[in-house]
Amino acid sequence: MDCLPQALAGLLNVVHLEIINCNLITIPVFIGDLPKLSVLVLAHNKLGLQENWDFLSRPHIRQNLAILDLQDNELHNLPKEVVELDELAICLLDDNFLETLPTSLKEMHGLSVLAACNNMMRIFPYNLFPLDEFALDLANNPFTSRYFVIPNRSQKYKVPSLKELAARTVVDYRLPVATRILPRCVMEYLQSVQFCAICSGGYFDSFVACRYVPRFRVYIEVLPGDGYLHGPGFILNLCSRRCMQPELKFCELLNHLTPEQYDDWIKDMF
Template identity: 35%
Template sequence: MGMKLQCEAEVINRMLPTFGMKNRGRGTQAVLSIGQQKEKVPGRASLVYLMICTQKDRAGSKYKLKANIEQFFTKFVEEGKATIRLKEPAVDVCLSKASVNALKTFLSAAKLAHQSNAAEKLPLSTLTPAKASEVTKPKTKLTIMSKQDYPLTKSFPYSLEQLQVSYCRLARVDMRMLCLKKLRKLDLSHNSIKKLPVTIGDLVHLQEFILHDNHMEEFPGVLCSSTLQRSLQSLDLRQNRLKALPLRFCQFQELVQLKLDDNELMRLPFKIGQLMKLRVFSAARNKLPFLPHSFQDLALENLDLFGNPFQEANPLVPNVELNLSPLPLFECAARAVVNYRIPYASHILPAHLCQELDMSKTCKCGGSCLNSFIHVAVTMNLHNVSHTVVLVDNMGGTEAPVICYFCSLECYSQFLDRYLQSNR
């Protein structure tokens, strides 16, 4: 079919302002071709034309190219934009939303056609009207709300940026969805999905992922190390069967909104305080007895922890894990690695040791502890971490118990002294 380019195009007549008229001011989906027109006179040399086809004009408008280009404007070619200024008629062909490489190739062909007899140097063919599919604007949004509407034989359009498939009784994520590399929002709410494929992590632009009301029992830890950690901003896991989230969950550093309501969570991610951009967090109606120590590092706008069986905090009743005197050799070595920020990774240490080091707790003194520590539950007013707080219970409370760790008896004693003094 010769040289072709699919993009948005606008043909601006430079003479219109002279007559006090305005151009439309926006492009339309088009397919541009460089090719030859079939000449009616036998033996006459075929001329090379630029043809622009749109949905309204699929037959296309043709413009002669040889010695007819006044100027190329290519300052924004890396953004998929360029303008071809023709001498006769006096029009500017403004191109946008084009593939950068395809646009560069097309402009080179146009330049060659302008300068010489391109029929010999370019793979040209006779110009023909565009197909309807070529001039239809790519579909970016698709919503399917019933099993009858679900495509069984047809592919999803590759141009999709938003896809919702709800109430379709999906038991797993359709692998065809994982080919949609432009997806920014994927809504699979109200299905029967039990597991996520690890290849979800290949959706490099995914910002919003909704899995509300499914049968998920675990969230794959491998997804936390995928490209999603740089793109995912909103995650909705409400109404599933999750008992815990993976240790690496807090690698989702771009997360702004996290919804975990109506699951079976016994604990929150240990290092949840590392989610520095998190602003909206809800985990209502779970089975949380305490909040992790790092919860105090969050800076939220909205927080909902209603309906959890929070235990009463009593700093006077400490729990002691393993030996504190003398400290086991492993504990001493592990504390030194964390306190002195000595780099470690699975190619240096066995993976299970790396996992233990990742689970290190921070004492009130700033030091670390791993397996030997004292921990107590202290009461925290949730307004310390969030502007708006949904009441924790029907009694009007906005307080919840937070676990605090102490690396030694001395640190716990100092805390106890301060606590008793403040409560006299």
């Protein structure tokens, strides 16, 4: 099929429309004018070969579309018209050729599910974090790193107090402590120190909670209300945002561990 029949423009009450396996390169503008359309499935076409996505810019579809399925469409990038859909809640982009995801996705406050499995992403899209109430599935992308350290909270990082900074200095530089002179509350505070999973530096009340995720099981979910990531992997507490960077020697080390060494590392961590 080269094009859609004009008769579809008369489907003024259609809510769910599926146009699958038609080898379509373009979608006519009148699809975007269907006043009640909220679910549009365009899977298994060739829409990535065209640059005209004007049908998604029409007022009706921008205001009403909640689910968009663009799986297996030879997409090399996500059209800006998709990001501009006001009410989009679910976007399916599996089996394309996407290498990145735009940061502008963070501005889609109604988006709750984004699936982009089996694409060509080599760099994990850290630019999308932190996210609120969001499910992201990126399984089976050719990421260059075998593991990822991802922020686990949507809340902003709490800046360390002067009290914590002083205590961190004492712990990190192993400064001598006059136990007989310092107040008991100060000693108890120093003894409550926790250590960063990346750099082994001390921290107290201020830290970054992250989830450590293996490459081929990248399904991440932030549930409403708690702001925590759920999914595979386990939690790491880091002393600062600096220790989240994927270039860290920590990640490089883990990428070269054998399965036996990895199991030993897990045991040491817990």
